[in-house]
Amino acid sequence: MKIKRLKRILYIVLGVSAGLPALIYLMLNLPFVQRRIVDYATEQLQKKLQTEVSIKSMGIDFPLGVSFNDIYLADRKKDSLLFASCVSAGLDLLPMLHGNLVFSSVQLSDFKLYIKRDHPKDILNLQFVIDAFKKENPDKKPSRFDLRFNSVYLDGGRVTYDVTSESKTPGRFNAAHIDVGNLSGIASVKKISNDSLNIDLRKFACKEKSGLTIKELNFKMIANSDSIKLNQLFMNMPNTTLKSECMTVDFHAAEDSSGTMKNAMFNIELSPSEITLKDFSSFVPAFQNFTWKLALSSRFRGTFNDFSMEYLSLQSGNDLQLKADMHVKDITHADSAFFDGKVSQLYVSSGKLADIVGGFSNGNVPSPLLRLGNIRFNGEVVGFLNNLTASGDFATSLGNFSTDLKIGQNHGWRTFKGGIKTDKFHLGTLLNNEQTAGDIAFAFDVDVKTKSNTLPSGLLKGVISEVTVKNYTYRNIELDGNFSTTAFNGKISLNDPNG
Numbered sequence: 001m002k003i004k005r006l007k008r009i010l011y012i013v014l015g016v017s018a019g020l021p022a023l024i025y026l027m028l029n030l031p032f033v034q035r036r037i038v039d040y041a042t043e044q045l046q047k048k049l050q051t052e053v054s055i056k057s058m059g060i061d062f063p064l065g066v067s068f069n070d071i072y073l074a075d076r077k078k079d080s081l082l083f084a085s086c087v088s089a090g091l092d093l094l095p096m097l098h099g100n101l102v103f104s105s106v107q108l109s110d111f112k113l114y115i116k117r118d119h120p121k122d123i124l125n126l127q128f129v130i131d132a133f134k135k136e137n138p139d140k141k142p143s144r145f146d147l148r149f150n151s152v153y154l155d156g157g158r159v160t161y162d163v164t165s166e167s168k169t170p171g172r173f174n175a176a177h178i179d180v181g182n183l184s185g186i187a188s189v190k191k192i193s194n195d196s197l198n199i200d201l202r203k204f205a206c207k208e209k210s211g212l213t214i215k216e217l218n219f220k221m222i223a224n225s226d227s228i229k230l231n232q233l234f235m236n237m238p239n240t241t242l243k244s245e246c247m248t249v250d251f252h253a254a255e256d257s258s259g260t261m262k263n264a265m266f267n268i269e270l271s272p273s274e275i276t277l278k279d280f281s282s283f284v285p286a287f288q289n290f291t292w293k294l295a296l297s298s299r300f301r302g303t304f305n306d307f308s309m310e311y312l313s314l315q316s317g318n319d320l321q322l323k324a325d326m327h328v329k330d331i332t333h334a335d336s337a338f339f340d341g342k343v344s345q346l347y348v349s350s351g352k353l354a355d356i357v358g359g360f361s362n363g364n365v366p367s368p369l370l371r372l373g374n375i376r377f378n379g380e381v382v383g384f385l386n387n388l389t390a391s392g393d394f395a396t397s398l399g400n401f402s403t404d405l406k407i408g409q410n411h412g413w414r415t416f417k418g419g420i421k422t423d424k425f426h427l428g429t430l431l432n433n434e435q436t437a438g439d440i441a442f443a444f445d446v447d448v449k450t451k452s453n454t455l456p457s458g459l460l461k462g463v464i465s466e467v468t469v470k471n472y473t474y475r476n477i478e479l480d481g482n483f484s485t486t487a488f489n490g491k492i493s494l495n496d497p498n499g
Helices: 004-027 033-049 092-096 127-132 285-289 350-360 365-371 427-431
Strands: 053-061 063-073 081-092 101-118 145-163 177-192 196-210 211-225 227-236 241-250 263-275 293-303 305-316 320-330 338-348 377-384 387-396 399-410 413-426 437-450 456-467 474-485 488-494
Touching: 033 053, 033 063, 033 227, 053 092, 063 263, 101 350, 305 377, 365 427, 413 427, 427 437
Parallel strands: 101 145
Antiparallel strands: 053 063, 063 081, 081 101, 145 177, 177 196, 196 211, 211 227, 227 241, 241 263, 263 293, 293 305, 305 320, 320 338, 338 377, 377 387, 387 399, 399 413, 413 437, 437 456, 456 474, 474 488
């Protein structure tokens, strides 16, 4: 008897367990019930947001999925803020039985979000939405309309951001006018609160109107009021793959008296990656011509105001190799920003140099530059933006030379002051006139100025220790004077019997 009674109880429990969800599902599919839910959700949103909200209809996905169709939300100025053709959400059963609507996951399909502000310092037009769902008091009784998303799925979305007062730059990326379309991806929200966020982003993709395209972006992010940590970053663009195992930003004691974040500590390490500059041509239009791949790895450490590039490695096959490091101080103030950089290795082939120069000049490459052949360089760059000292050694196919120059700016002119010397350089080959000119050796001090579309001019002083002209080698020619594009005005002293 006891066994039969237990079986009967078990059957009842199983029947209720199976029947209750089915009954709820059938009830939620009744048109008048769905209409009541749509009206209730609309009413609650309008009350919470104090703006126009409309929802056309809803549907039920077994067992506890709900979808709302043709959702519209206006901002406080009655302009469009959000439209979504379909928002599907996973519904928690127990809170619903107590009269609360709690969503654990959401999928947005064919949505448009229009974010804007009138001026850069104005609040966003969606700030009122953020404020409405902000949980200021964790002990406060939950509202009947509680949003909690464990996962967010994006499918075919568009997000725009506009600062109305700022000018537009067609064809170039503009942080004040962003228009991102073809949005898709999955965000798993492991934790979200007023001061912390733990999110796992997968298969995110989008295309910005300037042409910037992300085919896939994955990362894990843990953020709070003290720090941001990005793990397992992977970004795939049409011809670029960027990887980083870990990036961190520490905000402890980051704010100074002006309220900026320039003292926030960061540590960024790029794992071996491949980039193609063409993928970034929306930032620098000339990059459109750079279609070849670069192998890249680097590490940055410090603050946004004072940081070190501990190493940088760039390589393009056997045609380009660069290894360098740099320390930068006070970068947030252009007038006092200080640079201390070292190039331990630079090699560029003649063909790759033509690609680089031609890429920035629409294919116009000076012939003498090509005649230099393959180039190697190592040296240092130290100083301020308007007063840099560049010193180093060049090795070319025509000969070697060394420089020690101060590079500055003066009333719109770029100035070069210092020394340049070579023990032997094939001048005739450089000038493409080997029948007249041969080799040259010199040591010059120069004080030169130049600007865009203007050939250099200035002071020249030094000694040509030897130069071959028409098969005769002249020696010990002293120069001291001014030169321009058309003339040399000064003193030439030649200590040679055939001079």
